[in-house]
Amino acid sequence: MAVAATYHYAHGTVSVCDDAYRDLSTEERKRREEHMWRAAYEIALGAQSKRQETEK
Secondary structure, eight states: OOEEEEEEETTEEEEEEGGGSTTOOHHHHHHHHHHHHHHHHHHHHHHHHHHHHHHO
């Protein structure tokens, strides 16, 4: 198992291992990628809400 991709965000880092996508159909790979982007968006949205609350 090796790290195939690393995504850095302001509030965390996501590492994708090469076996995470091995033997997947194209549809499943797309579904997992969309899930990852949704999760990252929700994390960023939550962080923005917390920043706005502390600025008040």
